[in-house]
Amino acid sequence: MKFKINRDFFSSGLQLVNSVVGTRKTMPILQNVLIEAEAGKVSLTTTNLDLGARCSVKAEVAEPGAVTLPVKELGSIIRQLADMEVSVETGADPKATITTRGSVFNVMGMESKEFPPLPTLEGQQDFDLDRAELIQMLKNVSYAQSLNEERYMLKGVYFLFSEDELALVATDGRRLAVTKRTLGEKTNEGGEFILPSSSVSELERIPNLGNSVRVSFTDRQVAFEMKIGNQKVEEGEAGKGFVESVYLVSKVVEGKYPNYKQVIPKDSFNRSEVERELLQECVTRAALVSDDKVTFRLKPYELEITGQSILGDARESMSIEYDGENATVSFNPRFLLDPLKSLTKDKVFFEFRDDMSPGVFRTDGPKEGDPLSFLCVVMPIRTD
Secondary structure (H helix, E strand, O other): OEEEEEHHHHHHHHHHHHOOOOOOOOOHHHHEEEEEEEOOEEEEEEEOOOEEEEEEEEOEEEEOEEEEEEHHHHHHHHHHOOOOEEEEEEOOOOEEEEEEOOEEEEEEOEOHHHOOOOOOOOOOEEEEEEHHHHHHHHHHHHHHOOOOOOOHHHOEEEEEEOOOEEEEEEEOOOEEEEEEEEOOOOOOOOEEEEEEHHHHHHHHHOOOOOOEEEEEEOOOEEEEEEEOOOOOOOOHHHHHOEEEEEEEEEEOOOOOOOOHHHOOOOOOOEEEEEEHHHHHHHHHHHOOOOOOOEEEEEEOOEEEEEEEEOOEEEEEEEEOEOOOOOEEEEEOHHHHHHHHHHOOOOEEEEEEOOOOOOEEEEOOOOEOOEOEEEEEEEOOEOOO
16 A cells, blocks of 8 residues: 555544544454545544544555554644645555655554444435524434433433424423424335434544534444535635545444423423523533522513622623513523524523423524524523
């Protein structure tokens, strides 16, 4: 195997797959990246057997071939090289010689045939989605995933494809986040799966590549493929040398997701409209003296937010669109800040009934120019 590659292109590809490596001491090859050189590109693959990642980067390939090298050490070497043009060559042994002006590295690897292949999906269901919208939907709900190992079904984001709609759901039992998007084409094929939290994190970290993502899934695995297309090299993330596609394949969480619709309040609630960023700032400041509870006191056209602890107390006030009766309700400030930080809307609706009922954040979608809807149900804290 012999190829020349741009240092920054190589580094970007390694960085993308770097976090998907195994830690099993019984399989040291899982700490390696599979490097496959063929006409005009180098493919980079890593896996931890639960999640696999693959991308391709532009290269001048003189001799095709394959080898596996330790990905973290290789990434550190490539980042520190002084020259932009990097040559990589292997011989009969699983060893790579990496050369650039004034630098030569000989890196020991392992045979490529020992690297476990990424799983292939058979009989899968396929859906094409807008990449930016999917990432935003994940960010809208991923903070609400459970961290409790015993509630493994809640340690992920639930994807529910219905006839003409996609819903993403996450909950940890104390809050519930739901975001939906109408699908462009009606389909008779629905489907559902739970994407593990580790795979959610990797998907959210994918660079801004391509406009669409194909989601394919079976009852055991799910794959996300971002087609890069023929973008100009100088444009955006394409300037990092990625070609063809970026591919993630993950196991799904086995089991049945709870009926989340039972948690969404069906009673009539009072509704107020608030400026999202201003509310976020006020809650953040009030939480400086009380990180476990802040209290909302709603009056016509005014919201007062207070925090109190042995340290002292804080009071913030802001104007809101509300003309109902006075009300008081308390929440964990982190449960309020997570959805406020994840959203991009200027204004949100806050719905409530009394100090014993959950609070609900909503947006005004879907509407023209904004196909996403969102709600977050937050359980209250008893007000003294």
